[in-house]
Amino acid sequence: MTNFYGRKIPRGADKEEIKQLFNCSYFFHKDKKIDLRRNLLSFSRLNLEIGFGSGENLINSAQEMSEEIFIGCDPYLRGSLLLRKKIESMNIKNVILTNLSFLELFEYIKDIYFKKILILFPDPWPKKRHLKRRLINKNFLTLLDQISNQQTDIIISTDNVDYQNQILYLFYLDKNFIPSTEIFGKKLFNYFGLKETKYYQKAKKSKNKSYFFLFNKRN
Ligand SMILES: C[S@@+](CC[C@H](N)C(=O)[O-])C[C@H]1O[C@@H](n2cnc3c(N)ncnc32)[C@H](O)[C@@H]1O
Numbered sequence: 001m002t003n004f005y006g007r008k009i010p011r012g013a014d015k016e017e018i019k020q021l022f023n024c025s026y027f028f029h030k031d032k033k034i035d036l037r038r039n040l041l042s043f044s045r046l047n048l049e050i051g052f053g054s055g056e057n058l059i060n061s062a063q064e065m066s067e068e069i070f071i072g073c074d075p076y077l078r079g080s081l082l083l084r085k086k087i088e089s090m091n092i093k094n095v096i097l098t099n100l101s102f103l104e105l106f107e108y109i110k111d112i113y114f115k116k117i118l119i120l121f122p123d124p125w126p127k128k129r130h131l132k133r134r135l136i137n138k139n140f141l142t143l144l145d146q147i148s149n150q151q152t153d154i155i156i157s158t159d160n161v162d163y164q165n166q167i168l169y170l171f172y173l174d175k176n177f178i179p180s181t182e183i184f185g186k187k188l189f190n191y192f193g194l195k196e197t198k199y200y201q202k203a204k205k206s207k208n209k210s211y212f213f214l215f216n217k218r219n
Pocket of ligand 1: 003004005006050051052053054073074075076100101102103119120121122123124135197198199200
């Protein structure tokens with residue numbers, strides 16, 4: 001599986017702010033000497049958002065469900081830097097941010113089962129020569145299989161028709177998962193109380209249709 005393509009540090013980012021972020025108790029990075037697994041497992045309901053971007057949905061969910069833990073991974077630091085002030089001013093205690101890519105984070109979370117796994121508007125990489133960079137591929141599903149059980153809701157959205165087809169086809173081929181034929185689209189968005197993310201808003205502005213899917217583990 002591919003790891004991460006793109007910028008990690010925003011242009012003009014303040015080095016002191018990055019240092020402060022790396023010292024925050026809720027920010028996990030490779031050199032952090034904390035037991036992430038143990039920390040996560042002290043909660044009975046765990047949620048993971050892969051590529052949380054600016055974190056609109058992640059923070060809103062953490063605020064609404066204070067008894068659950070929400071971990072978000074995104075190697076691009078812009079979102080984490082923005083969220084630091086929010087997390088502190090709102091005194092949010094049930095969120096963990098990390099700059100690890102999903103593949104890197106996977107080493108810490110394998111065999112932990114999440115209640116919800118969200119991948120909202122993953123980078124579509126529309127150019128043919130970049131298709132291999134897409135996060136959701138056959139191997140990604142193999143990893144998802146190891147962090148989900150029959151109770152896990154896997155929520156994926158995209159506004160790219162080709163990526164949508166690829167996602168549906170991959171899940172169709174992978175016999176471990178089944179798409180929900182009842183909860184999808186706008187109904188899914190409301191059912192899970194999702195918050196509009198930056199890329200959902202961008203899609204709306206460009207009048208692109210956004211697709212929301214729910215996948216569950218087969219019994
Ligand atoms: C198009 S943005 C969507 C952000 C947000 N979910 C939204 O809907 O506004 C995709 C995000 O995925 C992140 N990303 C890309 N590859 C990733 C990976 N391998 N692991 C975790 N995050 C990744 C990018 O840094 C970027 O912030």
